[in-house]
Amino acid sequence: VDTFIQLTLNGLTLGSVYALIALGYSLVYGILKLLNFAHGDVFMVGSFIGFGVLQLLGGSTDPVVPVWLLLVAITLAAMAGCAVLGVAIERFAYRPLRDAPRIAPLISALGVSFFLAYSMQLLFGAEQRDYDAFALDDGALFFKGFDIGNVRVPLLRIIIIVAAFVLMVLLWVLATRTKTGKAMQATSYDREAAAMMGIDIDRVIVFAFVLGSALAGAAGVLFALRAPTFPSIGFLAGLKGFTAAVIGGIGSIPGAMAGGLILGFAEAYTQGYISTKWSDLLVFVILILFMLFRPQGLLGKADIRKV
């Protein structure tokens, strides 16, 4: 039972980060029908921004501000930085190609992905960067917390999971209860009709990129609090986020959350119960099964316009 609780906890931590990444994919896909393959690299840039701000504030060993403020500051900085980056990517890499065949922006997205990964490597080197959250408060984030059975739920995991869910709920509210959110939905149903109804399509698209990239930035920081980051991490993170988005139903916001969690649990349980070796294999087998039997994903709706 302890093992199960521990694995569930592991999966929940991983899954909530995957879900945050998946949301960015889904948002952009929902509106532009574009697979933003640069999204994983926005995640990577976010983790680097967080690292930079962390160093500015004195690093983990000697932070000049209280720990909670430090965590909030690096997360917000990464979100803001990534939002700007997302807007720039949209403006320069996707907008000129908006009316081009769909393959063109896809290739452009791959280009942006490589551009980001390799320019980060050029600027900051290829080595791993470690937030060293362990040093904060002498390891309190790892040791304090509450117990379920014999399993300690450390503070850091609580922070990551809670932060991720708060952000997801915020996004959900934003997308369903506000005017801008409704404009986004309208645009995703039918871009031209929405434009005719007086919705500023450019603004809506930029807004989607801002939201998606900010979430990726937050995910980057939350992930890097537990594990080192490096310039080529974006590819795999993006792949996992994309898989989560597809499993959940790409374009669907609750779908992306569900997909992220499923992926996290699948990884944790495979590693814990079956084999540490085959966890990635299983993840992508799940993806293929979904593609075969439920291509619209768990909570997505079948795209009948194509028929």
Next chain:
Amino acid sequence: MKRRGGVVLALATIVVAALASTAGAGSSAVTATQAINCKSTVKLALITPLTGGGGFIGQEQLSWSKYAVKTLAKKYGLKVQLLQGDTPVEKGPGEALVVAQKFISDPKVLVAIGPATSGGVASASGALTAAGIAQISPSATRTSLTKGSNKEATNAFFRVVPGDYIQGPTDANYMVDKLNAKKVAIVDFQEPYSVGLADAAEVVLKKRNVSVTRLSTSVNTTDFSSLVTRVPSDAEVVFFPTQQPNDAQTFGQQLLEQGKRAKVFGGDGLEQPRPVQAVGLVRVQLRSGHQRHRVEQGADRRVEEGQSERDARLVRAAVVPRRRGRAERDQEGVRRGQGEDREPEARHPERQEDQPQDVDPRWARSASRRSRTTR
């Protein structure tokens, strides 16, 4: 893998010197194809992954190679030019051969530093040797390159890192003899370096009646928590032959997080000039296979935790890897008394080579702090 470009280059330079002295006559290891005039510029070719997922290894080898050229070339009165050949691991081992062809066409290239990966050596060694270019790898550890009936490398291949056949047994014996391990978890990362080393160590451990749990994860994994969950709670040691010191640190922290007390033990890939903040009851033992009696100890520092029994002790130690290995010692005769090669160490003033085992906790803390600021 060892990142010891400086040493490599020292060796390379020696080979150059050897070639110069026997120019035209041919040396024992390398068939010199033409006379080399050391008055003109000689070229050394670095063949290593400078970009891509393995870029961190290549960049480090590049920095040390540059450093060695800068400091050693003048000393030996040579004009040395360092050429760079990038072999991203994503392009597979064959890329080393592609890069090698480029250097083969340049008659001034005397020695290749690399290829960095064992696969690269296997693919490019033949062509390089045929062109009279010796290879000195700082990081290729595969046993079959130089041992067995089917050697994958030619006679002009040298390495300044102990092969898996040395490292594996040494590491395994160390775990049994010095760390008193009865139960060991071994992690590999599904790439040639760690699998080779893990296999070599596993054989010896089993022979010595140690119970072994073999775990395996993708080299891209950075969150090890589910792997940690599978480490038996009574395992004394986790053999973790990563090439990424930060991964070992993360793994150690995640072990502690789940209340496991095994020590994390690495191979030569954990050797780096920068101190690692070791944590936990886990003492990250930074040492390579051949550096038998040189385990650095961190200082323990208790963290008040109180309640439960599995509360961990925290070590915030400045665990300091040593850089001087056998290959370096072997050259002692050539380099004795020459201070230049020590210079990189001066850049890390926090390094305490002979840190006593029982260190005042406050000292350990301040040492670790200093190391942060110098990063």
